[in-house]
Amino acid sequence: MGIWKNVYRYFLSTDKLYWLLMLLISAYGLLILKTIPTPPDNSRSYFTTQFIAMVIGYSGAIFITFLDYKEISAYWYVVAGFCVFLLIFTLKFGKPVTGADGVNAKAWISIPVIGTFQPSELTKIGFLISFSKHLNELKIRGKLSSFLHVILLALHALIPIALVHLQGDDGAAIIFFCMFLFMAFGAGIPLRYFFGLALSLFILVPVAWKYIMSDYQKSRILITYNLDSDPLHYGYQQIQARTSIGSGGLWGRGLFQSPRVNNCLVSVQQSDFIFSAIGEQLGLIGCSGAVLLLFLFLLHTLRIAKNTKDLLGSSICIGFFGMITSQMLFNLGMCLDLLPVMGITLPFFSAGGSSAACLYFGFGLVLSVYMHHDRFDYGGLALNTK
Secondary structure, three states, X not given: OHHHHHHHHXXXXXXXXXXXXXXXXXXXXXXXXXXXXXXXOXXXXXXXHHHHHHHHHHHHHHHHHOOOHHHHHOOHHHHHHHHHHHHXXXXXXXXXXXXXXXXXXXXXXXXXXXXXXXXXXXXXHHHHHHHHHHHHHHHHOOOOOOHHHHHHHHHHHHHHHHHHHHOOOHHHHHHHHHHHHHHHHHHOOOHHHHHHHHHHHHHHHHHHHHHOOOHHHHHHHHHOOOHHHOOOOOOHHHHHHHHHHHHOOOOOOOXXXXXXXXXXXXXXXXXXXXXXXXXXXXXXXXXXXXXXXHHHHHHHHHHHHHOOOOHHHHHHHHHHHHHHHHHHXXXXXXXXXXXXXXXXXXXXXXXXXXXXXXXXXXXXXHHHHHHOOOOEEEOOEEEOOO
């Protein structure tokens, strides 16, 4: 009876609507992955891999909710140091992935039994903790407007951005940059610094185009505005995705019976282009449902941030909001031919064990913020009675 009593008290203390939205999104994502054929050389199906990642992710999320986010952030230097070590280790010993169009990334490491793991996904969660702590400390000291300390904040964000760029994973670098922007803006950094950043980027874009960006990255950007000029190479993936989404019409062609999905005509449809599989099989209704669920989830994340009494907790929530929002917008932009292909997945829907598990860890962090405001003792751990 003691166990069930504790489960009941935990249920009372948690955010039930947030959990419901998360479970609905997870179920929807698993359903879509179940419909996508797995290559014969894969030892596990996309569905099985995602389900295992979800079990690990949910277990980690529940564990995190028992921990006070303030206590977690007290060890920010351990979290940050471990994440930097992981990124440098991956850069040195990671598994390279190359593509015919010039892709050359070293963003994964091999782990016995588990398989490949992408450390940048875990680093995003670590960044939520360390950067939120940095912002909170500056607010306590009244230094959020200080030019020197704003520069130090930018350098803090530049560390993971630079390391994942060196790995060849510029998609992850973009997400880190977006998280930095959302969290800095949410913390109340003066707008003059954002204008200064925008001006700096405007000046640096031509330099990046000439000296930093690879040929395949330039081609991906240019082809976005004229896909039909190279329909069998750089334009192929987005043309096929667009065709799949359009072929679904209003209601879709049906789960497990959509020919383009069944024949894998859209490359990496299980990951970067999962939205095309939703569009063909469930049509506009299915696509709208996926976007609506994510929108409601994001809206509730902002609600938790708004009700949080301290900058540390609200920054964690806003950072998670920024991560999910930017990934969703960039992924949908890719699938709808509005943005170039950049290897960014649709949160909670795309296949990927590392990404899925770590997203749930972020979900657990936000719940920790929610559950540790008005506290009572719960087996030595603090929860609230909302």
